[in-house]
Amino acid sequence: MKNFDYKKSLGQNFLFDKNIINKIVSSINxxxxxxxxxxGPGAGALTKELKNKNCxxxxxxxxxxxxxxxxxLEDDKLKVIYEDFLKxxxxxxxxxxxxxxxxxxxxxxxxxxxxxNKITKEAKPKEIVIMxxxxxxxxxxxxxxxxxxxxxxxxxxxxxxxxxxxxxxxNCFDPxxxxxxxxxxxxxxxxxxxxxxxxxxxxxxxxxxxxxxxxLRNNLKNYDLNKIENTLxxxxxxxxxxxxQITIEEFIKISNEI
Ligand code: SAM
Numbered sequence: 588m589k590n591f592d593y594k595k596s597l598g599q600n601f602l603f604d605k606n607i608i609n610k611i612v613s614s615i616n617x618x619x620x621x622x623x624x625x626x627g628p629g630a631g632a633l634t635k636e637l638k639n640k641n642c643x644x645x646x647x648x649x650x651x652x653x654x655x656x657x658x659x660l661e662d663d664k665l666k667v668i669y670e671d672f673l674k675x676x677x678x679x680x681x682x683x684x685x686x687x688x689x690x691x692x693x694x695x696x697x698x699x700x701x702x703x704n705k706i707t708k709e710a711k712p713k714e715i716v717i718m719x720x721x722x723x724x725x726x727x728x729x730x731x732x733x734x735x736x737x738x739x740x741x742x743x744x745x746x747x748x749x750x751x752x753x754x755x756x757x758n759c760f761d762p763x764x765x766x767x768x769x770x771x772x773x774x775x776x777x778x779x780x781x782x783x784x785x786x787x788x789x790x791x792x793x794x795x796x797x798x799x800x801x802x803l804r805n806n807l808k809n810y811d812l813n814k815i816e817n818t819l820x821x822x823x824x825x826x827x828x829x830x831x832q833i834t835i836e837e838f839i840k841i842s843n844e845i
Contacts, residue, residue, distance in 0.1 A: 598695025604759035626692035724769035747773035795830035
């Protein structure tokens, strides 16, 4: 974009590839009574196309310098809020009248995880379509016994069915970032089994991965290790395993026993 001083600190790499823009926008199909929330509209690459969707749209952009571009896109059904998405109280903006919430965005990579955590905990989106750094995408979708599998993989796969929409080359952006990207679609689902206490399940996975190279006996010192060991035995495992060897179902079972 001519005469625009891109801020690297805000992850400002604007997408210009029409084919990718279409793939992202056409991957959601909301109804009139739904709400789309776009995070970081930038110069409106996705926002312009989202205008064709017949539902309300709310965009959160931190950089007020983009007002001059984005204000021309605003109308009865599309509003831009100039605030740090991480600091907004989403409950103030999500009216109960909406049937389903869809999140969409080419995320500023420096806060990808914080954004996903916020969305998952503060809203109950039907779907999330996000562009993120490719390596981070691999972690989101990682399976047990791989080096990418971590507490975030479990948190996300417990909450969502995750599908890849497309890979995106760094050359599709201005300015060109030094990483490639991937677009993922996260579809909210009830998991096959449910923890008795969700917050305790999240804490257990967080604590289990605190020191990635350590086994469960060391990472979970402050838990009732006898109970954990008894549950592990039912999957032919013991306390010498590392968290990356435990499946989501197994973590849920452990969390239900402690
Ligand atoms: N959606 C545009 C596109 O696809 O070209 C811009 C994407 S750019 C990767 C990320 C955008 O997020 C930038 O416009 C940046 O200013 C904005 N942003 C960065 N941090 C933000 C935050 N905390 N809250 C809201 N927007 C933020």
